[in-house]
Amino acid sequence: MRAVRLYDREDLRTEIIDMAKEPEADEVRIKVAFAGICGSDIHNYKTGQWISRKPSTAGHEISGWVDEVGSSVSGLTKGDTVAVDSRYYCGRCAACMDKHHHLCEDLGFVGEAIDGGFAEYVTVPAHLALKCEPRMPLDVAALAEPLAVALHALNRVDNGKAETLYIIGCGPIGALIALASSILSDRKLLVNDLDHSRISLVCQATGAIDLPLNDYIEGRGGERPGHIIDTTGNVAVIGSLLKRVRGVTLGLVGIGSGSIDVDPVQLVEREVSVVGCHAFADELPKAIELLQTCPDRFRPLIEHRISLENTPSEYDRICKGDAVGIKTLIEIGKLTSCQKVLPN
């Protein structure tokens, strides 16, 4: 089968490899329909930070059809449409026992700890395959994983209570946070990015208002501080926010590099809460439900589609800052006899 594998830092190859393995008793094999390229895929390609096996088929934002089911799996049959949970957790540590699987002491991700979805087929533990409605459009279903990340960030910062939310960065996660917030609440959304085409796409899709970072910090434009989610991981941005904001919760979702010199007294005196938001907890079913309910709200984010063959050059293009649109989807499998025939 065709697969895109990461061999090392800045070494990604599209190859013909052996078919994904037959599922063990508690696994399923999925015929991949679509897989999304994530910021963390690009971060790993640039830095090699999370390479734990070489080579590894990349990709953790996956939709497809169940192809083969292990002998002890219940609730899934061949042809079911599924979205994949990316968290490869141990199930035994204290965090897992508390059902905080995203905080597992031994957490890895599909596409890193095990082979991922940038391939025609992928075999995963059956509990990581979430069944969707048969008519779920599978391009949109590939957004389930990043949308769960977005919902988790929203839950972490305020559960929808702040009147305004300022989202820094209009990449896939920032855009999905804005979209989810606009669907689930009527709070005012402010957004910022260096890329004006991304800002205008997000503003159009969500009704958000573009507000430059300095204007927000200086209080220009009459915007009262609400809560903030940073999706850039840029330490200069986060540092300048921590030095100036008052009475806000700052959610951190972005993965960057470097460190920040913080005076704790300033956080005390200005009552700033800094909240880390990692992957997602139990938000994936809600993400699937939202995507099933209003797929057309999400489609503007996934206009850019590529092939497995073009994936390495697309990585290089994204690294150069020339990404097209918001989320790049790799279009992999087509409808075949593997999919259930639906009644009209």
Ligand SMILES: [Zn+2]
């Ligand atoms: Zn991701």
Ligand SMILES: [Zn+2]
């Ligand atoms: Zn664990």
